[in-house]
Amino acid sequence: MDMRGRTRWLPPLCALLVLTAGCRKSDEFAVLPLQAAPELEVPQASGGIFRLSEQRGKVVVLSFGYTSCPDVCPTTLNQLQRLQRRLGAAARDLQVVFLSVDPERDSAEQLEKYVHAFNPRFLGLRLEEGSLASVLSAWHVTAARHYPDTTRYRQHPFKQDVPYTIDHTGAFFVVDKRGVLRLRLPFSVGAEYLKDEVARLLAEDEDPSVGPRVEKARAMVTPSRVGAVYLTLVNGTGRDDRLVSAESSSAGRVELHEVLAEGELLRMNPRPEGFALPARSRVELEPGGKHLMLYAVPAAAAQLDLTLRFEKAGPVRLSVPVSEPGADAL
Structure with a gap:
């Protein structure tokens, strides 16, 4: 085909591309x-x-x-x-x-x-x-x-x-x-x-070296100095991971728990196996569900230094604001 023939075919080809990908x-x-x-x-x-x-x-x-x-x-x-x-x-x-x-x-x-x-x-x-x-x-x-x-x-x-x-x-x-x-x-x-x-x-997947992200972390502590941490875990990578434990110098102990409902009965269930965090997913730790249980929190604590340990990504450290009951921070 000579150049004139090729030129005649360009407009229909471009029209076809406009109709598809442009x-x-x-x-x-x-x-x-x-x-x-x-x-x-x-x-x-x-x-x-x-x-x-x-x-x-x-x-x-x-x-x-x-x-x-x-x-x-x-x-x-x-x-x-x-x-x-x-x-x-x-x-x-x-x-x-x-x-x-x-x-x-x-x-x-x-x-x-x-x-x-x-x-x-x-x-x-x-x-x-x-x-x-x-x-x-x-x-x-x-x-x-x-x-x-x-x-x-x-x-x-x-x-x-x-x-x-x-x-x-x-x-x-x-x-x-x-x-x-x-x-x-x-x-x-x-x-x-x-x-x-x-x-x-x-x-697109995130860089695996970055590890999971933590969003909207907040804690509520009662007058009995026990409480919970709520947050969102975001895994933007292409590999599965798992939150296996948590610890804090601001609390006597931190445990992974989940509230399970059996009719009107609410059961606090420890989760020593941790929380699975599949690839490209978000896991919510929220009131009435998965959460981090806090024990023996000092009365003057306004922030919690928290370390989350993941099976593959390793430790992630963050500071979590603490709210008293009735603060409407959840």
Whole structure:
């Protein structure tokens, strides 16, 4: 077949690809070579510090913008809200982060209110002007103020500071479960493509060397100085594991227990064999079910130093906040 014949076949072929996977390659926006995402340690608008290094096991989607943005930023966050909804249960391992490029006008309170208007799980990050430039440089992001031509408003002069917009990079920066910057997707990317790419990263196994993750750990201690620890165990790797024991310097003894119901009879059942943690699964330790039983907790304990020992991953150490009965912390 000559070149004219080949050219005639290209449009139908592309049309076929559009109907199936589309004419866009899955690696079109991949960040290569693979390398760790730039460091990101930034105050959260809601308080505390966001550290990207502490998000292992989650897929993080980062975007840059500002609350006075009339079009691009709300469109971006709306698209991320739809992404969260369309991913369903898988979205529990997705963290959306919005970093303000306008700290002069975006107070922490205003930024938190803004991002939570789209989704209460979204995090707003705010840096002071002096610290912002290095972060923008590390992520190769542009942000520049754009002032109106004041000569056009001579008949209607501004009564306060001259308003401005910010020309800024519009992109979705997608960091995988291992902390690697995998994708830099343009603002114009389609919703379906964004969902497919993020879902693909969510389905990837975590690094086996990272081991199980612990989420939502909290303890309740009674006036009798006994109590329980509740938490969620997340195994994002492709291998099975098992929680075999727990210990704490803040308690006389820690045992693995499970409440079993036999009609109205509730039985506290020790689990010396531990709790199985299958590959790519979550196991809930919650009131009325599996939990860690605490004995002889000191009266002044506000935090528990806890060590969980896994059959394959080994020890995982954490600090657990302690609540008194009636604190509504469970």
